[in-house]
Amino acid sequence: MPELPEVETTCRGIAPYVQGQTIKALIVRQPRLRWPVPANLAEIITGQRIHQVSRRAKYLLMTVDTGTIVMHLGMSGSLRVLTSAPDAGAHDHVDFIFGDNSVLRLNDPRRFGAVLWTDAQVSEHALLKDLGPEPLSDSFSGKLLYDLSRKRKTPVKTFIMDSHVVVGVGNIYANEALFSAGILPTRLIGELSLTEYQALAEAIRVILLNAIKQGGTTLRNFVNEAGKPGYFKQELQVYGRAGLACVHCGVALVEIRLSNRSTVFCPHCQH
The missing domain is CATH 3.20.190.10 (MutM-like, N-terminal)
Structure with missing residues:
Protein backbone atom coordinates (compact mmCIF):
# COMPACT_ATOMS: atom_id res chain seq x y z
CA MET A 1 0.00 0.00 0.00
CA HIS A 125 -11.02 14.41 13.57
CA ALA A 126 -11.56 10.87 14.89
CA LEU A 127 -9.00 9.46 12.43
CA LEU A 128 -6.30 12.00 13.34
CA LYS A 129 -6.64 13.10 16.95
CA ASP A 130 -4.81 10.17 18.58
CA LEU A 131 -1.93 9.91 16.11
CA GLY A 132 1.69 10.15 17.21
CA PRO A 133 4.20 12.71 15.93
CA GLU A 134 5.38 13.00 12.34
CA PRO A 135 8.70 11.15 11.92
CA LEU A 136 10.25 14.12 10.10
CA SER A 137 9.22 16.65 12.74
CA ASP A 138 11.22 18.02 15.66
CA SER A 139 8.82 16.32 18.08
CA PHE A 140 10.07 12.87 17.02
CA SER A 141 13.32 11.70 18.57
CA GLY A 142 15.19 8.75 20.01
CA LYS A 143 14.46 10.10 23.48
CA LEU A 144 10.72 9.96 22.74
CA LEU A 145 10.99 6.32 21.65
CA TYR A 146 13.10 5.50 24.69
CA ASP A 147 10.63 7.11 27.10
CA LEU A 148 7.61 5.37 25.54
CA SER A 149 9.32 1.98 25.58
CA ARG A 150 10.20 1.64 29.23
CA LYS A 151 8.91 -1.46 31.04
CA ARG A 152 7.25 -2.76 27.89
CA LYS A 153 7.83 -6.05 26.04
CA THR A 154 6.63 -5.30 22.52
CA PRO A 155 8.94 -6.22 19.59
CA VAL A 156 10.65 -3.08 18.34
CA LYS A 157 9.35 -3.45 14.77
CA THR A 158 5.76 -3.61 16.01
CA PHE A 159 6.46 -0.60 18.27
CA ILE A 160 7.69 1.74 15.52
CA MET A 161 4.79 0.71 13.26
CA ASP A 162 2.26 1.80 15.91
CA SER A 163 0.73 5.07 14.67
CA HIS A 164 0.14 6.14 18.27
CA VAL A 165 3.92 6.12 18.76
CA VAL A 166 4.98 7.66 15.43
CA VAL A 167 3.02 7.91 12.19
CA GLY A 168 3.93 6.70 8.76
CA VAL A 169 6.52 4.01 9.51
CA GLY A 170 4.94 1.23 7.49
CA ASN A 171 6.24 -2.28 7.00
CA ILE A 172 8.71 -1.51 4.21
CA TYR A 173 10.40 1.36 6.00
CA ALA A 174 10.37 -0.33 9.40
CA ASN A 175 12.38 -3.20 7.89
CA GLU A 176 14.80 -0.79 6.23
CA ALA A 177 15.26 1.48 9.27
CA LEU A 178 15.95 -1.40 11.64
CA PHE A 179 18.55 -2.78 9.24
CA SER A 180 20.17 0.62 8.91
CA ALA A 181 20.30 0.98 12.70
CA GLY A 182 21.61 -2.57 13.18
CA ILE A 183 18.70 -3.61 15.42
CA LEU A 184 16.91 -6.95 15.27
CA PRO A 185 13.18 -6.44 14.66
CA THR A 186 12.34 -9.00 17.36
CA ARG A 187 14.18 -7.17 20.15
CA LEU A 188 11.87 -6.19 23.01
CA ILE A 189 11.53 -2.44 23.26
CA GLY A 190 12.26 -2.23 26.98
CA GLU A 191 15.71 -3.73 26.37
CA LEU A 192 16.95 -1.12 23.88
CA SER A 193 19.21 1.67 25.11
CA LEU A 194 18.79 5.38 24.53
CA THR A 195 21.75 5.27 22.14
CA GLU A 196 20.06 2.53 20.10
CA TYR A 197 16.83 4.52 19.95
CA GLN A 198 18.71 7.61 18.82
CA ALA A 199 20.25 5.59 16.01
CA LEU A 200 16.85 4.15 15.11
CA ALA A 201 15.11 7.54 15.06
CA GLU A 202 17.82 8.92 12.79
CA ALA A 203 17.58 5.86 10.52
CA ILE A 204 13.80 6.31 10.22
CA ARG A 205 14.29 9.96 9.31
CA VAL A 206 17.00 9.28 6.72
CA ILE A 207 15.18 6.34 5.13
CA LEU A 208 11.93 8.28 4.76
CA LEU A 209 13.62 11.42 3.43
CA ASN A 210 15.50 9.35 0.88
CA ALA A 211 12.31 7.59 -0.19
CA ILE A 212 10.53 10.93 -0.61
CA LYS A 213 13.47 12.23 -2.64
CA GLN A 214 13.30 9.18 -4.90
CA GLY A 215 9.58 9.64 -5.43
CA GLY A 216 8.15 6.89 -3.29
CA THR A 217 8.31 3.12 -3.58
CA THR A 218 6.79 1.34 -6.56
CA LEU A 219 4.64 -1.45 -5.17
CA ARG A 220 1.63 -3.00 -6.84
CA ASN A 221 -0.55 -0.27 -8.32
CA PHE A 222 0.81 2.91 -6.74
CA VAL A 223 1.52 5.76 -9.12
CA ASN A 224 2.03 9.42 -8.34
CA GLU A 225 0.04 12.35 -9.64
CA ALA A 226 1.75 12.28 -13.06
CA GLY A 227 1.29 8.52 -13.48
CA LYS A 228 4.99 7.87 -12.95
CA PRO A 229 6.21 5.26 -10.46
CA GLY A 230 8.50 5.91 -7.54
CA TYR A 231 12.02 4.53 -7.62
CA PHE A 232 12.98 3.85 -4.01
CA LYS A 233 12.33 0.13 -4.46
CA GLN A 234 15.63 -0.07 -6.33
CA GLU A 235 17.45 0.89 -3.12
CA LEU A 236 15.73 -1.45 -0.66
CA GLN A 237 18.38 -3.35 1.26
CA VAL A 238 16.29 -5.98 3.07
CA TYR A 239 12.58 -5.76 2.23
CA GLY A 240 11.73 -8.25 -0.51
CA ARG A 241 15.26 -9.72 -0.45
CA ALA A 242 14.78 -12.75 1.81
CA GLY A 243 17.41 -15.41 1.09
CA LEU A 244 19.66 -13.03 -0.81
CA ALA A 245 23.05 -11.88 0.44
CA CYS A 246 23.21 -9.00 2.90
CA VAL A 247 24.64 -5.95 1.13
CA HIS A 248 27.04 -5.41 4.04
CA CYS A 249 28.29 -8.85 5.13
CA GLY A 250 27.09 -11.34 2.51
CA VAL A 251 25.15 -13.53 4.96
CA ALA A 252 21.74 -14.69 3.68
CA LEU A 253 18.86 -12.49 4.82
CA VAL A 254 16.19 -14.17 6.93
CA GLU A 255 12.43 -13.70 6.63
CA ILE A 256 9.95 -14.30 9.47
CA ARG A 257 6.38 -13.26 10.23
CA LEU A 258 6.06 -10.70 12.98
CA SER A 259 2.61 -9.37 13.88
CA ASN A 260 1.53 -11.10 10.67
CA ARG A 261 3.84 -8.93 8.55
CA SER A 262 6.78 -9.95 6.41
CA THR A 263 9.95 -9.14 8.35
CA VAL A 264 13.39 -9.45 6.77
CA PHE A 265 16.69 -8.95 8.58
CA CYS A 266 20.37 -9.86 8.60
CA PRO A 267 21.20 -12.25 11.46
CA HIS A 268 24.80 -11.04 11.42
CA CYS A 269 24.47 -7.25 11.14
CA GLN A 270 21.42 -6.78 13.34
CA HIS A 271 21.59 -7.45 17.08
Whole structure:
Protein backbone atom coordinates (compact mmCIF):
# COMPACT_ATOMS: atom_id res chain seq x y z
CA MET A 1 0.00 0.00 0.00
CA PRO A 2 1.14 3.59 -0.41
CA GLU A 3 3.21 4.50 2.64
CA LEU A 4 4.19 7.91 3.98
CA PRO A 5 6.76 8.69 1.25
CA GLU A 6 4.27 7.87 -1.50
CA VAL A 7 1.58 10.00 0.15
CA GLU A 8 4.05 12.86 0.67
CA THR A 9 5.12 12.54 -2.98
CA THR A 10 1.48 12.76 -4.04
CA CYS A 11 0.86 15.73 -1.74
CA ARG A 12 3.83 17.67 -3.13
CA GLY A 13 2.91 16.67 -6.67
CA ILE A 14 -0.72 17.76 -6.68
CA ALA A 15 -0.38 20.87 -4.50
CA PRO A 16 0.84 23.26 -7.25
CA TYR A 17 -2.10 22.26 -9.47
CA VAL A 18 -4.79 22.17 -6.78
CA GLN A 19 -4.04 24.98 -4.31
CA GLY A 20 -5.94 28.11 -5.26
CA GLN A 21 -8.43 26.25 -7.43
CA THR A 22 -12.18 26.63 -7.05
CA ILE A 23 -14.16 23.40 -7.05
CA LYS A 24 -16.66 23.62 -9.90
CA ALA A 25 -18.13 20.15 -9.44
CA LEU A 26 -17.65 16.85 -7.66
CA ILE A 27 -18.44 13.58 -9.39
CA VAL A 28 -18.75 10.51 -7.17
CA ARG A 29 -19.15 7.35 -9.23
CA GLN A 30 -18.62 4.95 -6.35
CA PRO A 31 -19.47 6.23 -2.86
CA ARG A 32 -18.79 2.89 -1.16
CA LEU A 33 -15.12 3.23 -0.32
CA ARG A 34 -13.58 2.22 3.02
CA TRP A 35 -16.03 4.65 4.57
CA PRO A 36 -18.95 6.03 2.54
CA VAL A 37 -18.31 9.31 0.74
CA PRO A 38 -20.70 11.81 2.40
CA ALA A 39 -23.86 11.96 0.32
CA ASN A 40 -23.99 15.76 0.47
CA LEU A 41 -20.28 16.38 -0.15
CA ALA A 42 -20.82 17.83 -3.64
CA GLU A 43 -23.37 20.27 -2.23
CA ILE A 44 -20.99 21.29 0.56
CA ILE A 45 -17.80 21.89 -1.42
CA THR A 46 -18.98 23.09 -4.83
CA GLY A 47 -17.90 26.71 -5.27
CA GLN A 48 -15.32 26.57 -2.49
CA ARG A 49 -11.66 27.44 -2.94
CA ILE A 50 -8.85 25.08 -1.98
CA HIS A 51 -6.46 27.05 0.22
CA GLN A 52 -3.96 24.35 1.16
CA VAL A 53 -3.02 20.76 0.38
CA SER A 54 -1.17 19.04 3.23
CA ARG A 55 -0.49 15.64 4.75
CA ARG A 56 -1.00 14.16 8.22
CA ALA A 57 0.31 10.61 8.55
CA LYS A 58 -1.05 8.86 5.45
CA TYR A 59 -4.00 11.23 5.10
CA LEU A 60 -4.15 13.99 2.48
CA LEU A 61 -5.92 17.14 3.63
CA MET A 62 -7.46 19.74 1.32
CA THR A 63 -8.45 22.84 3.28
CA VAL A 64 -11.36 24.81 1.76
CA ASP A 65 -13.41 27.80 2.88
CA THR A 66 -15.58 26.02 5.44
CA GLY A 67 -13.65 22.89 6.40
CA THR A 68 -11.31 20.13 5.26
CA ILE A 69 -11.58 17.28 2.77
CA VAL A 70 -9.80 14.26 4.29
CA MET A 71 -8.53 11.64 1.83
CA HIS A 72 -6.73 8.33 2.13
CA LEU A 73 -5.27 6.26 -0.71
CA GLY A 74 -6.06 2.93 0.93
CA MET A 75 -4.24 -0.15 -0.33
CA SER A 76 -3.82 0.71 -4.00
CA GLY A 77 -5.27 4.16 -4.61
CA SER A 78 -3.72 7.04 -6.52
CA LEU A 79 -4.52 10.64 -7.34
CA ARG A 80 -3.79 12.21 -10.71
CA VAL A 81 -4.15 15.75 -11.98
CA LEU A 82 -5.63 15.73 -15.49
CA THR A 83 -5.88 18.75 -17.79
CA SER A 84 -9.37 17.60 -18.77
CA ALA A 85 -11.74 14.80 -17.81
CA PRO A 86 -11.23 11.80 -20.11
CA ASP A 87 -13.67 8.92 -19.92
CA ALA A 88 -13.51 7.33 -16.49
CA GLY A 89 -12.20 3.82 -16.05
CA ALA A 90 -13.74 1.13 -13.88
CA HIS A 91 -11.77 2.20 -10.82
CA ASP A 92 -11.96 6.00 -11.27
CA HIS A 93 -14.33 6.64 -8.38
CA VAL A 94 -14.14 10.37 -7.61
CA ASP A 95 -13.39 13.49 -9.69
CA PHE A 96 -12.85 16.99 -8.34
CA ILE A 97 -13.45 19.32 -11.29
CA PHE A 98 -11.94 22.80 -11.03
CA GLY A 99 -12.72 26.16 -12.54
CA ASP A 100 -10.13 25.76 -15.31
CA ASN A 101 -11.66 22.33 -16.16
CA SER A 102 -8.68 20.42 -14.81
CA VAL A 103 -9.52 17.36 -12.74
CA LEU A 104 -8.16 15.69 -9.62
CA ARG A 105 -9.11 12.02 -10.03
CA LEU A 106 -9.08 9.28 -7.40
CA ASN A 107 -8.43 5.82 -8.80
CA ASP A 108 -8.85 3.04 -6.23
CA PRO A 109 -9.09 -0.56 -7.50
CA ARG A 110 -9.59 -2.13 -4.08
CA ARG A 111 -11.85 0.64 -2.70
CA PHE A 112 -9.98 0.88 0.62
CA GLY A 113 -9.41 4.60 0.18
CA ALA A 114 -11.53 7.40 1.59
CA VAL A 115 -12.94 10.83 0.77
CA LEU A 116 -14.37 12.40 3.93
CA TRP A 117 -15.33 15.82 5.23
CA THR A 118 -15.09 17.78 8.46
CA ASP A 119 -16.07 21.34 9.28
CA ALA A 120 -14.42 21.10 12.71
CA GLN A 121 -10.74 21.45 13.61
CA VAL A 122 -9.15 18.77 11.44
CA SER A 123 -6.63 17.80 14.09
CA GLU A 124 -9.58 16.68 16.25
CA HIS A 125 -11.02 14.41 13.57
CA ALA A 126 -11.56 10.87 14.89
CA LEU A 127 -9.00 9.46 12.43
CA LEU A 128 -6.30 12.00 13.34
CA LYS A 129 -6.64 13.10 16.95
CA ASP A 130 -4.81 10.17 18.58
CA LEU A 131 -1.93 9.91 16.11
CA GLY A 132 1.69 10.15 17.21
CA PRO A 133 4.20 12.71 15.93
CA GLU A 134 5.38 13.00 12.34
CA PRO A 135 8.70 11.15 11.92
CA LEU A 136 10.25 14.12 10.10
CA SER A 137 9.22 16.65 12.74
CA ASP A 138 11.22 18.02 15.66
CA SER A 139 8.82 16.32 18.08
CA PHE A 140 10.07 12.87 17.02
CA SER A 141 13.32 11.70 18.57
CA GLY A 142 15.19 8.75 20.01
CA LYS A 143 14.46 10.10 23.48
CA LEU A 144 10.72 9.96 22.74
CA LEU A 145 10.99 6.32 21.65
CA TYR A 146 13.10 5.50 24.69
CA ASP A 147 10.63 7.11 27.10
CA LEU A 148 7.61 5.37 25.54
CA SER A 149 9.32 1.98 25.58
CA ARG A 150 10.20 1.64 29.23
CA LYS A 151 8.91 -1.46 31.04
CA ARG A 152 7.25 -2.76 27.89
CA LYS A 153 7.83 -6.05 26.04
CA THR A 154 6.63 -5.30 22.52
CA PRO A 155 8.94 -6.22 19.59
CA VAL A 156 10.65 -3.08 18.34
CA LYS A 157 9.35 -3.45 14.77
CA THR A 158 5.76 -3.61 16.01
CA PHE A 159 6.46 -0.60 18.27
CA ILE A 160 7.69 1.74 15.52
CA MET A 161 4.79 0.71 13.26
CA ASP A 162 2.26 1.80 15.91
CA SER A 163 0.73 5.07 14.67
CA HIS A 164 0.14 6.14 18.27
CA VAL A 165 3.92 6.12 18.76
CA VAL A 166 4.98 7.66 15.43
CA VAL A 167 3.02 7.91 12.19
CA GLY A 168 3.93 6.70 8.76
CA VAL A 169 6.52 4.01 9.51
CA GLY A 170 4.94 1.23 7.49
CA ASN A 171 6.24 -2.28 7.00
CA ILE A 172 8.71 -1.51 4.21
CA TYR A 173 10.40 1.36 6.00
CA ALA A 174 10.37 -0.33 9.40
CA ASN A 175 12.38 -3.20 7.89
CA GLU A 176 14.80 -0.79 6.23
CA ALA A 177 15.26 1.48 9.27
CA LEU A 178 15.95 -1.40 11.64
CA PHE A 179 18.55 -2.78 9.24
CA SER A 180 20.17 0.62 8.91
CA ALA A 181 20.30 0.98 12.70
CA GLY A 182 21.61 -2.57 13.18
CA ILE A 183 18.70 -3.61 15.42
CA LEU A 184 16.91 -6.95 15.27
CA PRO A 185 13.18 -6.44 14.66
CA THR A 186 12.34 -9.00 17.36
CA ARG A 187 14.18 -7.17 20.15
CA LEU A 188 11.87 -6.19 23.01
CA ILE A 189 11.53 -2.44 23.26
CA GLY A 190 12.26 -2.23 26.98
CA GLU A 191 15.71 -3.73 26.37
CA LEU A 192 16.95 -1.12 23.88
CA SER A 193 19.21 1.67 25.11
CA LEU A 194 18.79 5.38 24.53
CA THR A 195 21.75 5.27 22.14
CA GLU A 196 20.06 2.53 20.10
CA TYR A 197 16.83 4.52 19.95
CA GLN A 198 18.71 7.61 18.82
CA ALA A 199 20.25 5.59 16.01
CA LEU A 200 16.85 4.15 15.11
CA ALA A 201 15.11 7.54 15.06
CA GLU A 202 17.82 8.92 12.79
CA ALA A 203 17.58 5.86 10.52
CA ILE A 204 13.80 6.31 10.22
CA ARG A 205 14.29 9.96 9.31
CA VAL A 206 17.00 9.28 6.72
CA ILE A 207 15.18 6.34 5.13
CA LEU A 208 11.93 8.28 4.76
CA LEU A 209 13.62 11.42 3.43
CA ASN A 210 15.50 9.35 0.88
CA ALA A 211 12.31 7.59 -0.19
CA ILE A 212 10.53 10.93 -0.61
CA LYS A 213 13.47 12.23 -2.64
CA GLN A 214 13.30 9.18 -4.90
CA GLY A 215 9.58 9.64 -5.43
CA GLY A 216 8.15 6.89 -3.29
CA THR A 217 8.31 3.12 -3.58
CA THR A 218 6.79 1.34 -6.56
CA LEU A 219 4.64 -1.45 -5.17
CA ARG A 220 1.63 -3.00 -6.84
CA ASN A 221 -0.55 -0.27 -8.32
CA PHE A 222 0.81 2.91 -6.74
CA VAL A 223 1.52 5.76 -9.12
CA ASN A 224 2.03 9.42 -8.34
CA GLU A 225 0.04 12.35 -9.64
CA ALA A 226 1.75 12.28 -13.06
CA GLY A 227 1.29 8.52 -13.48
CA LYS A 228 4.99 7.87 -12.95
CA PRO A 229 6.21 5.26 -10.46
CA GLY A 230 8.50 5.91 -7.54
CA TYR A 231 12.02 4.53 -7.62
CA PHE A 232 12.98 3.85 -4.01
CA LYS A 233 12.33 0.13 -4.46
CA GLN A 234 15.63 -0.07 -6.33
CA GLU A 235 17.45 0.89 -3.12
CA LEU A 236 15.73 -1.45 -0.66
CA GLN A 237 18.38 -3.35 1.26
CA VAL A 238 16.29 -5.98 3.07
CA TYR A 239 12.58 -5.76 2.23
CA GLY A 240 11.73 -8.25 -0.51
CA ARG A 241 15.26 -9.72 -0.45
CA ALA A 242 14.78 -12.75 1.81
CA GLY A 243 17.41 -15.41 1.09
CA LEU A 244 19.66 -13.03 -0.81
CA ALA A 245 23.05 -11.88 0.44
CA CYS A 246 23.21 -9.00 2.90
CA VAL A 247 24.64 -5.95 1.13
CA HIS A 248 27.04 -5.41 4.04
CA CYS A 249 28.29 -8.85 5.13
CA GLY A 250 27.09 -11.34 2.51
CA VAL A 251 25.15 -13.53 4.96
CA ALA A 252 21.74 -14.69 3.68
CA LEU A 253 18.86 -12.49 4.82
CA VAL A 254 16.19 -14.17 6.93
CA GLU A 255 12.43 -13.70 6.63
CA ILE A 256 9.95 -14.30 9.47
CA ARG A 257 6.38 -13.26 10.23
CA LEU A 258 6.06 -10.70 12.98
CA SER A 259 2.61 -9.37 13.88
CA ASN A 260 1.53 -11.10 10.67
CA ARG A 261 3.84 -8.93 8.55
CA SER A 262 6.78 -9.95 6.41
CA THR A 263 9.95 -9.14 8.35
CA VAL A 264 13.39 -9.45 6.77
CA PHE A 265 16.69 -8.95 8.58
CA CYS A 266 20.37 -9.86 8.60
CA PRO A 267 21.20 -12.25 11.46
CA HIS A 268 24.80 -11.04 11.42
CA CYS A 269 24.47 -7.25 11.14
CA GLN A 270 21.42 -6.78 13.34
CA HIS A 271 21.59 -7.45 17.08
